[in-house]
Amino acid sequence: MxxxxxxxxxxxxxxxxxxxxxxxxxxxxxxxxxxxxxxxxxxxxxxxxxxxxxxxxxxxxxxxxxxxxxxxxxxxxxxxxxxxxxxxxxxxxxxxxxxxxxxxxxxxxxxxxxxxxxxxxxVMKVDKVEARFPARATYHDSCSGLRELGIREEPRKLLASVEGVSLREMTDADVCCGFGGTFCVKYPGISDKMLEKKLRHIEATGADTLIAGDMGCLMNMAGKLKRVGSAIKVRHVAEVLAGDYATPPIAEAE
Missing domain, CATH: 3.40.50 (Rossmann fold)
Known part of the structure; x- marks a missing residue:
């Protein structure tokens, strides 16, 4: 059986x-x-x-x-x-x-x-997904996923199998975006400076799509990108791996 x-x-x-x-x-x-x-x-x-x-x-x-x-x-x-x-x-x-x-x-x-x-x-020993998502992408490592759970290669391995995705590593991909939950509320000035630096690294890759695995980070970065008039789209890694490009990018959907 x-x-x-x-x-x-x-x-x-x-x-x-x-x-x-x-x-x-x-x-x-x-x-x-x-x-x-x-x-x-x-x-x-x-x-x-x-x-x-x-x-x-x-x-x-x-x-x-x-x-x-x-x-x-x-x-x-x-x-x-x-x-x-x-x-x-x-x-x-x-x-x-x-x-x-x-x-x-x-x-x-x-x-x-x-x-x-x-x-x-x-756990499931998956090394590729059957999906298509046209994007010149860069990936941001969220603090908790990277430092508490040791997640770094897993999303990159799966993204490499998505047809149409060209992944470009950014400088300091593992550095905090400034969200930090309540940190961005308690220390908005410091948070915004961290976010500005992160956005410079994102833009330097020439990517048209920013991907990450945490909605807090994504909403923080998407909001800033929208405020400065950037054309970079923001997506959760699950959406890209599932080939969901019909849903509007984060920030545009707000």
Whole structure:
């Protein structure tokens, strides 16, 4: 008897849900294309990262318990965001006392949770996708995905297989764009200077499309590009890997 397909719970993320549902649909397509059964639990909420980053451990813990319950029973949990993925994998276990029931459940969820491109390449052993997306592109490594989850080569490997994508590496692709969640609100002047430097590196590549794996970074950079009148389009990596060029780029869709 063949093994049953992996049962995957998709953690959509707040920003995808509220601002860019096309990323969620693209993630579902990519997962189903490699044989996964995908479900989107209605009880899921924010991952709790804003509360955690602001020092509100009580609310972060309560949110974590809700997420743990919502994704109980899935073989894997997949997140189209290194930021939210990092919160679940790295920080959920820290919210509970070692040896407590909450800690054990958080560890169990963390072991089953993967960022989207990492899941496709590391778990499902995918080395290419069947998609077409005409773009001279450059890729920005989000801080959480790179530093907390070690994701760098995974998106690039998959993007290299997309027909029409020509990837051009930018200088300091691994340097923060200035978003940083509440950082850009608390320190807007510093954030904007970081963003200006990032945009200079993006433009220097000659790319017409900017790609990343975190909606926070993407919205931050897309907003600045729009304000300065740049023609560079901004896309989530899931959209490009799924060949979704019908949905307007981020910022243009606002």
């Amino acid at each position: 063949p093994e049953s397909p992996p049962r995957v719970g998709l953690f959509v993320t707040c920003l995808v849900d509220l601002f860019r549902p096309s990323v969620g649909f693209a993630a579902v397509k990519l997962l189903e294309d490699v044989g996964c059964t995908v479900e989107v639990p209605e009880a899921q909420t924010c991952c709790g990262q804003p509360a955690h980053n602001s020092g509100d451990r009580a609310d972060a813990r309560a949110i974590a318990l809700n997420v743990i319950a919502a994704f109980r029973g899935f073989d894997y949990v997949v997140v189209p965001s290194g930021s939210c993925g990092g919160m679940i994998v790295k920080h959920y276990p820290e919210l509970f006392d070692t040896g407590s029931a909450g800690h054990e459940e958080a560890l169990h969820l963390a072991r089953r949770t993967h960022e989207l491109t990492s899941f496709l390449t590391r």
